[in-house]
Amino acid sequence: MTxxxxxxxxxxAFDTTFDDTSVxxxxxxxxxxxxxxLSQYADHAEFGxxxxxxxxxxxxxxxxxxxxxxxxxxxVGLGEVDYVAVSNLPGLLGSILVGLTVAKSxxxxxxxxxxxxxxxxxHPYANFLEHGELPFPLVHLVAAGGHTLLIHQExxxxxxxxxxxxxxxxxxxxxxxxxxxxxAMPGGPAVDRAxxxxxxxxxxxxxxxxxxxxxxxxxxxxxTALVYFRRDHPxxxxxxxxxxxxxxxxxxxxxxxxxAAQQLGVPxxxxxxxxxxxxxxxxxxxxxSAAAGLRLYYPPPRLCTDNAAMVACLAAxxxxxxxxxxxxxxxxxxLPG
Amino acid sequence: MGxxxxxxxxxxxxxxxxNERRPPxxxxxxxxxxxxxxxxxxxxxxxxxxxxxxxAGALYESCGHRAEQRLLGAVDDLLRGxxxxxxxxxxxxxxxxxxxxTGTRIGLAVAxxxxxxxxxxxxxxxxxxxxxxxxxxxxxxxxxxxLNCARDEVYxxxxxxxxxxxxxxxxxxxxxxxxxxxxxxxxxxxxxxxAPEQPGLEPLLARLNAPPLRRAHPDGVLLLERGLARLKALxxxxxxxxxxxxxxxxxxxxxxxxx
Numbered sequence: 257m258t259x260x261x262x263x264x265x266x267x268x269a270f271d272t273t274f275d276d277t278s279v280x281x282x283x284x285x286x287x288x289x290x291x292x293x294l295s296q297y298a299d300h301a302e303f304g305x306x307x308x309x310x311x312x313x314x315x316x317x318x319x320x321x322x323x324x325x326x327x328x329x330x331x332v333g334l335g336e337v338d339y340v341a342v343s344n345l346p347g348l349l350g351s352i353l354v355g356l357t358v359a360k361s362x363x364x365x366x367x368x369x370x371x372x373x374x375x376x377x378x379h380p381y382a383n384f385l386e387h388g389e390l391p392f393p394l395v396h397l398v399a400a401g402g403h404t405l406l407i408h409q410e411x412x413x414x415x416x417x418x419x420x421x422x423x424x425x426x427x428x429x430x431x432x433x434x435x436x437x438x439x440a441m442p443g444g445p446a447v448d449r450a451x452x453x454x455x456x457x458x459x460x461x462x463x464x465x466x467x468x469x470x471x472x473x474x475x476x477x478x479x480t481a482l483v484y485f486r487r488d489h490p491x492x493x494x495x496x497x498x499x500x501x502x503x504x505x506x507x508x509x510x511x512x513x514x515x516a517a518q519q520l521g522v523p524x525x526x527x528x529x530x531x532x533x534x535x536x537x538x539x540x541x542x543x544x545s546a547a548a549g550l551r552l553y554y555p556p557p558r559l560c561t562d563n564a565a566m567v568a569c570l571a572a573x574x575x576x577x578x579x580x581x582x583x584x585x586x587x588x589x590x591l592p593g
Numbered sequence: 594m595g596x597x598x599x600x601x602x603x604x605x606x607x608x609x610x611x612n613e614r615r616p617p618x619x620x621x622x623x624x625x626x627x628x629x630x631x632x633x634x635x636x637x638x639x640x641x642x643x644x645x646x647x648x649a650g651a652l653y654e655s656c657g658h659r660a661e662q663r664l665l666g667a668v669d670d671l672l673r674g675x676x677x678x679x680x681x682x683x684x685x686x687x688x689x690x691x692x693x694x695t696g697t698r699i700g701l702a703v704a705x706x707x708x709x710x711x712x713x714x715x716x717x718x719x720x721x722x723x724x725x726x727x728x729x730x731x732x733x734x735x736x737x738x739x740l741n742c743a744r745d746e747v748y749x750x751x752x753x754x755x756x757x758x759x760x761x762x763x764x765x766x767x768x769x770x771x772x773x774x775x776x777x778x779x780x781x782x783x784x785x786x787x788a789p790e791q792p793g794l795e796p797l798l799a800r801l802n803a804p805p806l807r808r809a810h811p812d813g814v815l816l817l818e819r820g821l822a823r824l825k826a827l828x829x830x831x832x833x834x835x836x837x838x839x840x841x842x843x844x845x846x847x848x849x850x851x852x
Binding site: 309310313319353356357358360362365587 | 703
């Protein structure tokens with residue numbers, strides 16, 4: 257293989273932690289040369305949820321052609337890659353292993369360092385991609401499909417989870433409620449549209465675990481409230497009901513995130529993950545953070561859902577710090593601890 | 594974590610005589626110089642290397658279901674031991690199942706990446722063909738090979754050696770062992786099982802007659818032989834991109850449980 261170029265390092269990153277296959281090429285810390293993601297929503301539609309074995313099969317089918325296309329999009333060759341990054345946790349283990357095995361093979365064959373990245377730690381880096389270096393300390397709300405987490409980050413690689421959902425993630429709750437009203441996965445866009453276009457009117461739903469100083473979330477009770485409401489009021493208009501439901505979700509997310517920042521004495525917050533693509537949620541965060549005097553960082557919608565560019569961005573910091581992994585790197589379905 | 598996950602090597606054929614009584618598995622007129630064989634479709638990590646047309650090292654190692662952690666290190670050991678670099682390979686042969694779903698994907702992911710980086714042909718070989726290749730070619734009659742799947746199900750297919758060529762007589766199928774065994778009366782059948790085993794199947798398996806074998810394990814050298822045979826059969830054609838063989842719905846756990 258040719259030696260690395262003198263230009264800013266070129267990172268190649270994979271994310272196959274759930275049902276999206278994503279490949280990105282990143283120059284330096286911010287220049288996204290390619291960020292291609294194949295969504296499997298249509299492949300799982302008949303089951304109404306992601307089937308893990310089907311997701312793993314699909315990843316293997318598409319990952320090599322997608323890499324080929326990413327290289328062509330970026331206009332670079334594999335020999336120019338300086339490091340190979342991959343999300344090795346958390347998610348569906350069978351899916352993670354496809355990306356992990358391809359990344360390891362590339363690192364071995366190209367004789368380049370391998371960097372294993374925590375997918376959850378990577379989500380907030382969508383904001384570093386968009387806004388450049390952010391001032392630490394930060395409180396991150398990561399509202400991704402399977403996780404709703406509050407993270408306190410003091411510097412790169414030093415972070416801890418200060419709040420998490422004790423049951424369903426917010427995104428999961430939104431998807432399930434959308435499904436209740438006949439919307440296909442992902443349900444976020446339909447709910448967001450309703451929340452923008454309609455007022456909640458007379459409807460109101462519970463804001464779980466909002467009282468008290470705690471930073472954990474719970475969304476399964478809210479989902480159940482909607483199930484019973486729909487059963488008891490089949491003729492209630494969808495738009496206002498979904499708007500009222502999303503008001504509850506947004507209020508809980510905003511209140512807890514601001515509470516975390518205040519409790520920890522942190523002046524800036526970021527939002528990331530699939531639910532961050534919601535315009536209604538963004539508006540709620542903009543209003544509340546301005547009122548509270550907090551700086552708010554929001555990624556563009558294309559960097560909210562799972563993508564390998566955010567993985568590459570975190571890996572770029574890891575590469576610069578010499579924090580590499582060996583070829584024995586393992587995949588894990590769960591977050592540690 | 595990550596240390597000592599693989600058990601000690603079952604055997605390492607690097608310096609073993611390949612075959613004392615019979616013609617060599619790899620014909621001297623091998624069309625390729627250097628090739629790598631990868632099989633991670635069971636709980637064994639099986640590799641072999643062809644160098645200058647002849648086997649130059651192999652590994653057949655019990656690895657649980659954690660092949661992905663050991664595989665590249667073992668490939669590197671094999672290549673270094675033979676004084677070869679990955680870029681010098683002419684082809685990669687890979688077992689494409691059926692077998693462990695995850696294991697099958699690991700092997701294919703590695704093989705396809707080798708192919709993509711170095712522009713190599715990647716040749717897929719059915720796992721059951723590897724089992725069939727263990728059987729002595731002197732057995733003129735058709736025989737069956739069986740490989741355990743989940744619960745009481747087996748992957749199975751009939752094969753026959755004819756004029757030195759191994760032929761599949763029907764496509765690989767998946768069926769309950771109880772449905773397959775009665776149809777095999779009087780026919781030799783080779784059974785391979787890997788964890789998790791189902792002890793309840795013993796009485797049925799005891800009714801099968803084992804065929805004579807030329808090789809004790811479906812190892813990497815047999816994969817080299819089958820890969821070379823596949824390339825020879827293809828002639829000037831390029832091998833198609835190998836796809837995994839699953840033969841089982843991906844939704845079996847929750848939705849397609851048999852009644």
